[in-house]
Amino acid sequence: MIDSRPMDTFQPGDVLNNTYRIEAVLGRGGTSEVYKARSEISGRLAALKVLKAEFSANDDYLVLLTREEEIREIRHDAVVRYSENHRTQDGLVYLVMDYVDGPGLDRKLREGPMTAEDLLTICRRVSEGLEAAHKRNIVHRDLSPDNIILRNGDPAEAVIIDFGIAKDTNPGAETIVGNEFAGKYAYAAPEQLNGQTDARSDIYSLGAMLLANFRGTSPDVGKNPMEVVRKKGEPLDTSGVPEPLKTLIDRMAAPDPGARFQTAAEVLGYLRDHPPEAATDPDATVISPPPRAPDPAPAPKPAPPPPEPRKSRGGLVGLLVVVALVLGGVGGYLGGLFDGFLGPKYPLADPYALAVDKPADAPPRAIGHVPSEQTLAALRDLMADLSGTAELSLASGDIADSWGTDVMATLSELRNLDEWHMVLDGNAAQVGGETSDADLHAHLSRAFADGLPGALTGSADIVLVPVFLPAGEVNALLDRLADCGPLATPGVTAVGYGPQSAIRVTGRVAETATRIGLYDALSAIAGERTVIVDVEVLNPTLCLIESNLPKAPIGGIGIDFIVGDRNEPNPSGRFFVGENPIIDILLPADVTDGYLTVSILDVSGNVYHLLPNLNRQENAVAALRDGQDGPVRVRVAYSVDEAARNNRIGFTVDDSSLGKSKVIVLHSSTPLFDGMRPTSESASGYATALRDHVEDNRASILSLDSRILTTAAP
Structure with missing residues (x-):
């Protein structure tokens, strides 16, 4: 429990919808707060996740909360049970879930190291819950000690909570609020830094969490953004961890997803073959023959291919982690640090990262590494010409000799787009943009038809965005997805939806999944337009x-x-x-x-x-x-x-x-x-x-x- 504050959405004693009486605050986040409450009707305790007032009218966040509600279909004691969403008379939206009484693994982490036996028990329990979630194509994506609660303090009753950013793993599925990296760096799998997430990412996070709680300290992910990328590519340090926990963590948290346990079922199989009783006390003095080499791991299964890139700014994911990592003021990092000793040779950068982007309604920015004074000056001049900013460092790296020239040639083609981006990791580049000018779109399609300039690898995804979205395109989509009678689009004009128009849909649908599908499909064609899916969710019988x-x-x-x-x-x-x-x-x-x-x-x-x-x-x-x-x-x-x-x-x-x-x-x-x-x-x-x-x-x-x-x- 934490202390109540006057600015909290609810105070102890408040009653929601004549049903739930607030007893205490359990947690606060950027978009929501969690309260302990008791039903006035049944007397049972519940946890209520409440969207803050500024988000309760935002359909993006409402659909995200609805996705979390859908996780109630996972029936397993190791996964917190969800009920459904409600709205108060004041318009605040909250989600009802089970109240799980017990310490979180984050508290246990602060208290110090846990025993290997307890951690093996927790691993078995959490893996069982993950297996149930993964069977429904639901990946947690943010597994960390604060998302595991030990009911009544018992490791055998560990419960996974907070699926707020969980996502469907079907091709093309995304989180609702943006497409940004979601996991915490300390426990996130390396592939999450590149926007790639599947069930194996949860397995990595669980392994990293077990190691953290065994040592009583969070993983060391580095002191600056570049170190984060480097360390995520290295195996976790499991020296001193007793068997079988050591091999378990090594195989759960291998940097290469293909070298890990591929499923939670494989983790459970390993645990069955190596029960907790086999764990040794690291503090005991044991005289034993040298350990034999562990059995070789089975041949890794190939990782699934990445989803096809979407024709929108969603293409930023992949190398966008480079942007996320350097945004924290890394522009001066390594810049000229050793010039006095090494002369003209600049410090080595690995990865060699550069991100340049121009949002639709903001000035451009350039962040990362460049190989020469000439490229530095040219890129700064371009940013100044476009009223943008540049945070650049001179660095050496594994790049082509023509890298600077090739980058500037690409940017000169992109600069006239309404919005654009270019993200580089060495010679590999992701380039994308949008324009409503058909002639410019045709020109760029020809310019990048054979790939990017010079030695750069990758392709350019330039999207032509019409000024008006035709009503017929929206109606055809609604006709295809409707499963409970026709859906209406009140307020649409004869010419369709303008750049600032909201796409509003009303009617009835048979399932919450249909509502989510409508939102996702409309968002894919809406551009910057707001999507409001104001439908009543029934069921197939109704x-x-x-x-x-x-x-x-x-x-x-x-x-x-x-x-x-x-x-x-x-x-x-x-x-x-x-x-x-x-x-x-x-x-x-x-x-x-x-x-x-x-x-x-x-x-x-x-x-x-x-x-x-x-x-x-x-x-x-x-x-x-x-x-x-x-x-x-x-x-x-x-x-x-x-x-x-x-x-x-x-x-x-x-x-x-x-x-x-x-x-x-x-x-x-x-x-x-x-x-x-x-x-x-x-x-x-x-x-x-x-x-x-x-x-x-x-x-x-x-x-x-x-x-x-x-x-x-x-």
């Missing part, structure tokens, strides 16, 4: 029924939920496993005739008819009122006890199918169907019956009211 429901106005008929075993109102409509939902229909005073049809569309794909059904066939409003005037409450789902006594419908929530169900109330002037429907039936059967009825009796439908009922694990 979408099937929704597409066949009659078009009818809202009638003002209310739907109330009550927790049956406690007889308490449940305004949230959220029920946990083991609870007994009671459902009441509230008839307004002016609804005095006609017929009610009440059904619940279950998340599992079934429809349950609460009224009428074989055990309760009377559904005329007059009969339901039974002579009462004014508003009348009609119960359609009962407590389990009353259902058993009176042959009524009652049910409890089990964990076989959790999610959103929908209660639908249709008010019609005549009975909705010619005969009695079965108490339960498939969604497809009910959809067909609805469609057939509406075709013949459209005018008889007076109103349609509905409400979502959500079931969840406690």
Whole structure:
């Protein structure tokens, strides 16, 4: 726990949505805060991750939080369980997850070294959680001691938390907020510095973390940016680490991804063959014969090929780490340090890095190494001519003799683009840019058709960005991805979307994954435009029924939920496993005739008819009122006890199918169907019956009211 501050979003004692009472602050980050809270309904503890106010209206961050919510599909005790997102009346968005009580490995790291036996136990537990996540193509990307909590202080109950920057590993998937390197340098795998991440990156991070906690100190990643790159290419120093922990870390944290354990399952296999009991006490005096050489590691599997480059600024990833590393004021590093001793030979730079870029709405900048005074002067003059800045160091390196001339020739072609970048590691270069000028785009396409000038290797990715994004292009994408009826684009003009226009989408989708897919696909074509995916997420069953429901106005008929075993109102409509939902229909005073049809569309794909059904066939409003005037409450789902006594419908929530169900109330002037429907039936059967009825009796439908009922694990 940490002390509360007056500027925190919530204070202890605050109650969110009449459900969660804040007890303490657990952590603060750049975009969010985490609170310990207790449900006023169930009494259970939860951790709430709350987006700060300035981010709660930003769809980028909302989709990122939604991605984190999707990780609830990982069912494993070693992975923190997520529930779902909620929004307060003030518009703040928060994510509900399990509260895990215990110290983090970061605290254990500060307390000093841990035993090899405990670390082997933690490795097994965390690897099991990673295996479950990786099977769903989810990579953590930021595994470090502060993201592992030992529930009740027990290494065997380690839990992975904070999947906030986790990403899908399907080709082309990215984090939502930018495409920047996410992991912490101390624990990040070397390939993460180049924007390449897969399941093996998590395995590296776990190995680095085990070594840090064994020694009681974080890994040494160097004192300046260049050292970070160099050290990440070297094996971790595991001298003095006892077996089998030493070999485990060596094979988890090999700099080359192909030389590592390729999967969490392989790590678990090694642990099964080398149980914790085999670990030795490093402080004990042991007389033993010289150790035999460890079994040779299996031949490394080839690393998967990198994804195809995207036609946008996403192409910056790869060598952009060079930019990230030198931004910290490394312009003067090594610059002329040894000139007095070595004469004209400049200090050696490895890697030999240069990054020059011009953002769309900012001056250009050049950062890194150059090989000569002539190149230094030419590049400074170019930056000054464009009102930019240069932080450059003279250095020697493994580059071609024509390197400086080739770089300046490339930059002279790029300078007229709206935005551009050039990132070099030695002779290898990544070049990209955007323009709305078709003639300039054609010229550059010809100029770079055969590659980059001189000895530079790589290619140029110059993208033509139209001034207007055609509405037809957006609509075609929506038609392809829609899975719950048509999606709308309110506010679009006849000419499409201008450079500053927002792309807003409304409607319904069947799954959160569809919403994320919409956001990603639209962002890929949006350029600088804001993307707002304002859709209601249902499920496939609800979408099937929704597409066949009659078009009818809202009638003002209310739907109330009550927790049956406690007889308490449940305004949230959220029920946990083991609870007994009671459902009441509230008839307004002016609804005095006609017929009610009440059904619940279950998340599992079934429809349950609460009224009428074989055990309760009377559904005329007059009969339901039974002579009462004014508003009348009609119960359609009962407590389990009353259902058993009176042959009524009652049910409890089990964990076989959790999610959103929908209660639908249709008010019609005549009975909705010619005969009695079965108490339960498939969604497809009910959809067909609805469609057939509406075709013949459209005018008889007076109103349609509905409400979502959500079931969840406690």
